[in-house]
Amino acid sequence: VSRVVLVLGDQLSPNLSALIEADKDTDLVVMAEVRAEATYAPHHPKKIAFLFAAMRKFAARLIREGWQVAYTRLDDPDNTHSIAGELARRADQHGANEVLMTEPGEWRLRDALSDPDSYKTPTKIIQLSDTRFVATQTEFDAWAEGRKQLRMEYFYRDMRRKTGLLMDGEKPVGGQWNFDHDNRKPAKGKDLFQEGPSRFAPDDTVNEVLDLVEREFPSNFGALRPFWFATDADQARQALDHFVDQRLETFGDYQDAMLQDDAFLSHAVLGLYINAGLLDPLEVCQAAEKAYENGKAPINAVEGFIRQIIGWREFVRGIYFREGPDYTRRNALNHQRKLPDMYWGGETRMACMAAAVSQTRSEAYAHHIQRLMVTGNFALLAGINPAEVHEWYLAVYADAYEWVEAPNVIGMSQFADGGVVGSKPYVSSGAYINRMSDYCKGCAYSVSAKTGEKACPFNVLYWHFLIRHRARFESNPRMGQMYRTWDKMDENRRETVLSDADTLLRNLSDNKPV
Ligand code: FAD
Ligand code: DLZ
Ligand code: SF4
Numbered sequence: 001v002s003r004v005v006l007v008l009g010d011q012l013s014p015n016l017s018a019l020i021e022a023d024k025d026t027d028l029v030v031m032a033e034v035r036a037e038a039t040y041a042p043h044h045p046k047k048i049a050f051l052f053a054a055m056r057k058f059a060a061r062l063i064r065e066g067w068q069v070a071y072t073r074l075d076d077p078d079n080t081h082s083i084a085g086e087l088a089r090r091a092d093q094h095g096a097n098e099v100l101m102t103e104p105g106e107w108r109l110r111d112a113l114s115d116p117d118s119y120k121t122p123t124k125i126i127q128l129s130d131t132r133f134v135a136t137q138t139e140f141d142a143w144a145e146g147r148k149q150l151r152m153e154y155f156y157r158d159m160r161r162k163t164g165l166l167m168d169g170e171k172p173v174g175g176q177w178n179f180d181h182d183n184r185k186p187a188k189g190k191d192l193f194q195e196g197p198s199r200f201a202p203d204d205t206v207n208e209v210l211d212l213v214e215r216e217f218p219s220n221f222g223a224l225r226p227f228w229f230a231t232d233a234d235q236a237r238q239a240l241d242h243f244v245d246q247r248l249e250t251f252g253d254y255q256d257a258m259l260q261d262d263a264f265l266s267h268a269v270l271g272l273y274i275n276a277g278l279l280d281p282l283e284v285c286q287a288a289e290k291a292y293e294n295g296k297a298p299i300n301a302v303e304g305f306i307r308q309i310i311g312w313r314e315f316v317r318g319i320y321f322r323e324g325p326d327y328t329r330r331n332a333l334n335h336q337r338k339l340p341d342m343y344w345g346g347e348t349r350m351a352c353m354a355a356a357v358s359q360t361r362s363e364a365y366a367h368h369i370q371r372l373m374v375t376g377n378f379a380l381l382a383g384i385n386p387a388e389v390h391e392w393y394l395a396v397y398a399d400a401y402e403w404v405e406a407p408n409v410i411g412m413s414q415f416a417d418g419g420v421v422g423s424k425p426y427v428s429s430g431a432y433i434n435r436m437s438d439y440c441k442g443c444a445y446s447v448s449a450k451t452g453e454k455a456c457p458f459n460v461l462y463w464h465f466l467i468r469h470r471a472r473f474e475s476n477p478r479m480g481q482m483y484r485t486w487d488k489m490d491e492n493r494r495e496t497v498l499s500d501a502d503t504l505l506r507n508l509s510d511n512k513p514v
Contacts, residue, residue, distance in 0.1 A: 001028045001094040006101035009051040012058040013277035017128040018102040032072035032086035041395040044222035046364040053209040053231040084118035098124045105403040107325035140318030156311030179300035187257035197269035198239040199228035223362045236278035243268045252301035256369045258437035263359045267367045271399035316407035332418035339388040347513040351443035364398035376413035381461035386416035424478045430456035451496045464501035
């Protein structure tokens with residue numbers, strides 16, 4: 001063996017650059033289930049099980065295709081429990097003096113694995129770019145250079161041109177780039193109980209992994225069973241086809257809707273598969289485009305869906321690697337409060353928070369608006385330390401890897417990057433949640449109450465947030481109106497709102513349930 005070739009848990013793609021570069025006859029593929037990766041965040045058990053099962057199946061597939069693979073299971077007694085440790089051990093065992101890999105999607109691992117001291121013997125290290133994205137980092141950096149504000153929308157148009165998706169020559173199909181004005185309807189009762197994403201019964205490999213995860217991670221937040229995720233490329237493709245057939249049509253309409261009894265609505269639930277490498281992002285977009293061409297889904301749904309993938313997904317990755325390794329520690333608004341227990345399933349009287357957290361616990365999933373406008377909005381309004389918010393999101397969602405999670409949390413949701421990802425913070429009072437969901441009618445708080453014991457916490461915290469950050473946001477043209485509304489409010493009322501908010505924040509700090 002001349003080289004060891006690393007395949008990480010989120011690199012399960014046959015077209016991975018390291019595998020394309022490697023030689024089946026002379027190279028050894030190394031894959032490893034290790035504690036360092038399984039514990040850098042207290043991952044949801046479903047997330048660990050999904051990755052381990054998918055890794056085992058991918059290794060088996062590589063062997064079937066003629067590769068030599070050294071696979072380390074978590075309970076292997078010789079396991080060194082770090083990726084660098086396993087690479088060094090395998091290189092030593094087989095007398096290899098070169099390590100080949102596709103660059104990891106996280107600074108921590110990228111740095112650790114490019115450090116020659118991580119390996120015992122002198123070793124040549126080659127890190128190739130990850131080509132499973134539409135834009136290269138060089139392209140993104142060139143696009144971003146010199147712009148005062150990075151706007152996803154403009155970057156997205158370039159990605160449409162580059163991929164040719166929904167393009168009619170030089171022009172966007174349908175005559176416009178973006179059809180969002182047709183999207184974002186609240187869900188009505190009749191939309192309840194859609195069929196939901198494809199579910200796969202655990203096979204022997206999955207069952208073995210479920211037992212392992214149950215044994216090794218007994219106290220991680222989250223329900224391991226019932227486990228229904230796809231764990232190989234064929235199943236993930238079935239999940240994609242099912243989504244395109246059944247739910248893509250209404251993706252745009254219900255993109256922002258939230259329902260107590262429907263965790264998935266018209267969302268794809270494909271992010272975990274795309275991020276781990278089981279689905280190729282372009283393959284997903286092409287399937288959606290075809291549904292539009294065949295008249296199976298309207299343009300507003302298909303354009304909106306494709307924008308999330310070649311727009312947002314690519315944009316946040318570009319930002320993560322452009323901003324550098326300190327990004328996850330940013331705290332532009334100097335928020336210091338501890339993450340309340342309710343995020344880990346602790347008691348709360350807030351129906352929306354309880355629903356989002358309980359669904360996160362059972363499914364390792366919440367859709368975008370739950371992440372942004374319920375759990376994210378609350379953390380921002382309540383001034384929670386963004387590093388703690390980041391650790392929570394990184395742990396609890398099956399699709400969470402730092403390159404995509406951090407810009408969404410630190411940037412989009414918590415405004416802790418001071419406005420790199422978004423030009424204004426995503427904050428709202430309870431009225432927005434009430435409009436888009438059916439949570440409020442079953443809540444102990446009243447969404448219409450603006451002060452007093454029954455007042456929806458979002459209502460009082462919203463003003464508290466705006467007032468405590470007035471100096472920063474007042475001159476933002478998209479926020480000025482809110483400050484004018486506040487200034488017109490009766491003075492006694494303003495005092496009551498702020499003192500109610502202070503009481504609530506004190507209760508949060510004292511770990512009393514709100
Ligand atoms: P759908 O709603 O059906 O969207 C389709 C696809 O578009 C997704 O599968 C995903 O690949 C892509 N996409 C949509 N929105 C985004 C976005 N903002 N950034 C990147 N890709 C996007 N996404 C992750 O993949 N991992 C994360 O850890 C993650 N953390 C988030 C944290 C917060 C606070 C917020 C507001 C968003 C986060 N997102 C994250 C983005 C988005 O919420 C998820 O991609 C989406 O909910 C995944 O579910 P889905 O596959 O059903 O997506
Ligand atoms: C998330 C994760 C987990 C839980 N376990 C492993 C593992 O045991 N082995 C592995 O190769 N990868 C794992 N991963 C994914 C890595 O953490 C991921 O590759 C990096 O965070 C870079 O995105
Ligand atoms: Fe959430 Fe407020 Fe509605 Fe209760 S009233 S569900 S806390 S938005």
